[in-house]
Amino acid sequence: MKYANIIVDISLEKLDKTFQYLVPEELNETLRPGMQVVIPFGNRKITGYILELTDTPEFDPARMKPILSLSEKAVPIEAQLIELAVWMKETYGCTLNQALKTVLPSRRRVKSRASKEVPAALQNISLQPPKTLNEEQQAAVNGILSVYPQPSLLFGVTGGGKTEVYMALIDAMRAQGKQTILLIPEISLTYQNLRRFYERFGNRVAVVNSRLSAGEKYDSYENARSGRIDIMIGPRSALFTPFTNLGMIIVDEEHESAYNSETSPRYRAVETAITRGRMAGAGVVLGSATPSLESYTKALSGEYALFRITSRARVGSVLPEVKICDLRKELREGNKTIFSRILAEAIKDRLEKREQVMLFLNRRGYAGFISCRSCGYVFRCPHCDVSLTSHRNGQLVCHYCGLSVPMPDRCPSCGSPYIAGFGLGTQKVETMVKKYFPSARTLRMDMDSTSRKDSHGKILSSFAKGEADILIGTQMIIKGHDFPRVTLVGILAADLSLYSDDFRAGERTFQLLTQAAGRAGRAGAEGLVVIQTYNPENYAIETASHQDYEVFYEKEMAYRRLLSYPPAGQMLSVLITDPKEETAVREAIRLADGVRAHWPESGIRMIGPSAAGISRIQDVYRQQLFIKHPSRKLLLQIRDFMELEKKTGLQIDLL
Ligand code: ADP
Ligand code: ZN
Ligand code: ZN
Numbered sequence: 001m002k003y004a005n006i007i008v009d010i011s012l013e014k015l016d017k018t019f020q021y022l023v024p025e026e027l028n029e030t031l032r033p034g035m036q037v038v039i040p041f042g043n044r045k046i047t048g049y050i051l052e053l054t055d056t057p058e059f060d061p062a063r064m065k066p067i068l069s070l071s072e073k074a075v076p077i078e079a080q081l082i083e084l085a086v087w088m089k090e091t092y093g094c095t096l097n098q099a100l101k102t103v104l105p106s107r108r109r110v111k112s113r114a115s116k117e118v119p120a121a122l123q124n125i126s127l128q129p130p131k132t133l134n135e136e137q138q139a140a141v142n143g144i145l146s147v148y149p150q151p152s153l154l155f156g157v158t159g160g161g162k163t164e165v166y167m168a169l170i171d172a173m174r175a176q177g178k179q180t181i182l183l184i185p186e187i188s189l190t191y192q193n194l195r196r197f198y199e200r201f202g203n204r205v206a207v208v209n210s211r212l213s214a215g216e217k218y219d220s221y222e223n224a225r226s227g228r229i230d231i232m233i234g235p236r237s238a239l240f241t242p243f244t245n246l247g248m249i250i251v252d253e254e255h256e257s258a259y260n261s262e263t264s265p266r267y268r269a270v271e272t273a274i275t276r277g278r279m280a281g282a283g284v285v286l287g288s289a290t291p292s293l294e295s296y297t298k299a300l301s302g303e304y305a306l307f308r309i310t311s312r313a314r315v316g317s318v319l320p321e322v323k324i325c326d327l328r329k330e331l332r333e334g335n336k337t338i339f340s341r342i343l344a345e346a347i348k349d350r351l352e353k354r355e356q357v358m359l360f361l362n363r364r365g366y367a368g369f370i371s372c373r374s375c376g377y378v379f380r381c382p383h384c385d386v387s388l389t390s391h392r393n394g395q396l397v398c399h400y401c402g403l404s405v406p407m408p409d410r411c412p413s414c415g416s417p418y419i420a421g422f423g424l425g426t427q428k429v430e431t432m433v434k435k436y437f438p439s440a441r442t443l444r445m446d447m448d449s450t451s452r453k454d455s456h457g458k459i460l461s462s463f464a465k466g467e468a469d470i471l472i473g474t475q476m477i478i479k480g481h482d483f484p485r486v487t488l489v490g491i492l493a494a495d496l497s498l499y500s501d502d503f504r505a506g507e508r509t510f511q512l513l514t515q516a517a518g519r520a521g522r523a524g525a526e527g528l529v530v531i532q533t534y535n536p537e538n539y540a541i542e543t544a545s546h547q548d549y550e551v552f553y554e555k556e557m558a559y560r561r562l563l564s565y566p567p568a569g570q571m572l573s574v575l576i577t578d579p580k581e582e583t584a585v586r587e588a589i590r591l592a593d594g595v596r597a598h599w600p601e602s603g604i605r606m607i608g609p610s611a612a613g614i615s616r617i618q619d620v621y622r623q624q625l626f627i628k629h630p631s632r633k634l635l636l637q638i639r640d641f642m643e644l645e646k647k648t649g650l651q652i653d654l655l
Pocket of ligand 3: 398
């Protein structure tokens with residue numbers, strides 16, 4: 001006998017309240033979570049949603065009432081979202097409740113207060129006629145619509161005019177009475193980027209972001225549900241907009257890691273968009289100048305249709321010239337500053353011409369790697385091919401396998417005693433700029449300078465207005481901003497993101513460098529990009545300098561295949577946490593042994609357990625374990641097994 005757990009009230013506050021009903025014989029094969037059914041309730045007949053089907057009765061089945069029938073009404077949007085929540089629970093290993101809370105918009109009516117946000121100011125912008133698409137843009141639009149609803153990857157160079165393609169697709173959907181969700185990374189939800197959508201679609205478009213109040217979000221989602229708008233733009237959570245006739249989901253900058261949720265449910269927006277698209281019969285378009293290896297692999301295999309934009313859209317705008325500068329050579333030739341001679345020359349030249357400069361320090365993922373200042377040699381783990389990290393106790397440690405070796409006092413490659421970590425921050429860069437270019441007006445953008453609300457937007461608009469000559473910053477400054485007067489981009493140390501202890505470090509580096517390079521010369525003026533590095537021959541840096549994605553992809557995939565890293569293999573990343581270090585270690589070993597004992601012959605490969613990249617956070621110790629196997633299904637079984645066995649904190653991601 002099967003039993004169904006059903007909710008009758010989908011307001012968020014009541015999600016915990018389920019009622020159990022018998023599944024009648026004739027519906028046994030048909031019913032799935034998310035479906036709307038008619039049930040007896042008191043002495044009425046009402047509709048409810050199936051959350052779960054189970055073999056375990058919660059009370060005496062003899063007293064349990066049966067489901068009467070499937071609801072005749074058209075499938076409501078809630079049913080779709082519940083089905084999606086069930087999929088998220090299975091895929092990301094969260095509870096059903098967490099998944100439902102994520103996908104179902106709050107139903108609580110909160111008094112909406114007027115927004116002081118940019119979008120409100122944008123409401124009154126008049127409608128602008130569309131640009132005439134160029135050949136590549138038109139081919140992409142036609143192609144995407146001809147394979148519809150098959151998902152597409154729109155692989156287009158920075159400045160290629162992907163936004164115009166998105167807008168044409170939105171038009172095509174509107175012509176059929178269908179709605180579109182456009183995901184943009186939160187950091188790119190700027191006035192500049194949104195303006196174009198308001199110009200084109202006026203009050204048919206709404207924007208959500210994390211700074212909106214609950215009431216404002218409620219209003220936006222109500223407008224979506226009732227059909228008052230047909231375009232929703234927002235960060236990953238906008239994916240759950242309750243459009244009843246969803247035609248398309250577009251994910252701009254699909255490679256962005258901000259699309260992966262860091263809290264439970266730890267969902268990945270691209271994958272979830274594909275799934276919602278499939279469930280709703282809607283198309284999905286992934287756009288990027290640097291597609292993730294996952295997406296490009298799917299495009300090559302034919303799972304996604306692939307469309308390319310190879311040249312810049314704006315008349316006269318060409319891709320910038322890129323020069324790689326070897327910092328080892330600079331040091332050898334007596335230049336001890338952070339600016340290579342070629343970069344210093346170029347900065348001086350731009351200041352004279354009153355053009356703008358961006359200086360970029362990619363510190364993300366920077367994990368304290370140690371390198372030789374004379375030859376650029378980086379200490380790496382011989383087993384894992386990630387860089388070793390220096391610990392205070394003088395040891396160099398691999399965070400993937402736990403290998404620990406004493407820090408040598410000489411470079412094993414060239415014998416030089418100049419071995420050190422790379423201690424450059426944006427503040428230091430600003431000080432140096434002021435010292436060497438005293439006339440330059442500077443702006444700095446990093447975590448410190450943008451911690452105040454709004455300051456992020458203020459810095460960008462101040463720079464756009466020409467109130468500064470040089471913008472110094474972390475990856476925040478390179479995300480899709482279009483500054484026409486920027487003709488020089490300097491990347492101060494391209495290596496920084498290369499030596500994080502993450503197997504995706506090469507991919508991140510390629511993406512960052514390509515995006516940064518894309519900032520130069522967007523408005524037709526000739527652009528120059530200077531990439532400073534200790535590793536000019538590294539393939540991520542080398543291929544990024546030619547903006548040669550295909551060659552990068554081949555080399556990176558060869559490395560992933562060799563070590564069975566995704567997307568060449570499947571991998572679980574397991575984090576075991578406990579306030580007592582010995583407990584965390586013991587539990588990690590016990591879980592690993594448990595998996596081995598449970599699946600003795602399955603060809604599972606394990607790395608670790610060992611201390612995680614950050615081995616302690618707020619006095620909680622973290623042990624890490626990687627489990628590789630070609631079968632995703634088996635890995636999901638292993639995940640569920642570990643969830644049942646766990647005695648400490650446990651966080652599992654399928655990478
Ligand atoms: P991407 O998002 O691909 O980096 P954008 O959509 O920001 O590129 O477009 C870059 C610039 O090219 C923008 O200033 C845009 O207005 C301009 N542009 C796009 N399409 C066309 C077109 N068909 N004709 C002229 N200019 C265009
Ligand atoms: Zn050396
Ligand atoms: Zn190792």
